[in-house]
Amino acid sequence: MKALVSQETHDEIGRRLLAAVPGIEVLPYDPAAAELTPEQRTAEVLVPPYSRSHRPRRLVPQLPELRMVQLLSAGADEWQGDVPAEVLLASARGAHARPVAEWVLSAILTTLRQWPALVRAQDEHLWAHRRFELDTLADKRLLVLGAGSIGTAAADLARAFGAQPTLVARSARPGVRAVADLPDLLGEHSILVITAPLTDATDRLVDAGVLAALPDGALVVNAGRGRIVDTEALVAEVKTGRLRAALDVTDPEPLPADHPLWTLPGVIISPHSARTVPGTEELCYRVAAEQIGMMLAGQTPTNAVTARR
Known part of the structure; x- marks a missing residue:
């Protein structure tokens, strides 16, 4: 299963952790890009970055095989309503x-x-x-x-x-x-x-x-x-x-x-920085890896959320 993970520097830990999950192939992508490459369009999982996580929302229509959007935030309000009903949306609840x-x-x-x-x-x-x-x-x-x-x-x-x-x-x-x-x-x-x-x-x-x-x-x-x-x-x-x-x-x-x-x-x-301490990115991606792994195993991720429409 191919997963889009931000190519930005602070997401390097995420690319490494998700690549270690059996069954996942990590495809780095630019969250600010207007267009995905043909290979990126085959991804089934999209992981928005924590920083300005709303940026890749416009890429969702370019992902016909999308099965899951895995967030790194504890809340899902920035994405609820923008994810198709048939696509699973999960948060990183617990990491923060x-x-x-x-x-x-x-x-x-x-x-x-x-x-x-x-x-x-x-x-x-x-x-x-x-x-x-x-x-x-x-x-x-x-x-x-x-x-x-x-x-x-x-x-x-x-x-x-x-x-x-x-x-x-x-x-x-x-x-x-x-x-x-x-x-x-x-x-x-x-x-x-x-x-x-x-x-x-x-x-x-x-x-x-x-x-x-x-x-x-x-x-x-x-x-x-x-x-x-x-x-x-x-x-x-x-x-x-x-x-x-x-x-x-x-x-x-x-x-x-x-x-x-x-x-x-x-x-x-404080400027929405309560979770911004060393090691938090790793905590978020560890939860993300766990949630995606559950989906791969045919289970409902524990952090799955209901779309707010």
Whole structure:
């Protein structure tokens, strides 16, 4: 089975790992190309690169034998709706859990320990002893919206700091509350962590009503997708000083230079880089190799997703 894998430098690890899977012939391709070569058009698997993964979408109609699109991202929203119904779409769910969970905890601790203000004081050579109200994660209640691998990993790390996480998913299961329970949970948690994927059900799920139900001083941490949060509602709450935010994803994204989120007190922003640490590319491609191997064996890949149409 022939698989198209990006020819770009940072995908070299992927070409090597997939070439080692029995039954796979790797065909390097240019994700930015307008046309595929005759040999590339015979591929049955397309692996978009993680960086700007939407680029090869226009190549899909040139692949008459396509059976599977294997993503390197945890979410599939950039591709759902662009993959033919008969073609399997799979994510790299699980590969991003450790690095993104680390980002979540670092964002929380950075906010609670007032690092942005302390760094600004350092820039001014100011010994800001006791000038800022610092806080601790111990005994804080975290509401983790999204109980997949990332949310679970973030909850585990939070427990190590003495926090009390509550996991929330679409439906309840042991140790996980249902999203329908949100109205009863929001007022009891001072930190809302978003790690859910973007779906029809989660699009703008964190709206003005959800934000208003959070207690004063609450922190909203978004490591999922920007569109899960109503940006205008978030800006309105942060402007009053009632809520704070730590964002790795935004809506719109990239965030325009003149957007108010950049300058609002109580907001820290990273440029969709929570998973960008050494070794993550290899983790993603190892999951991809596993998923493609399952398809080759006639099994349904565990990370198969339903197209969002």
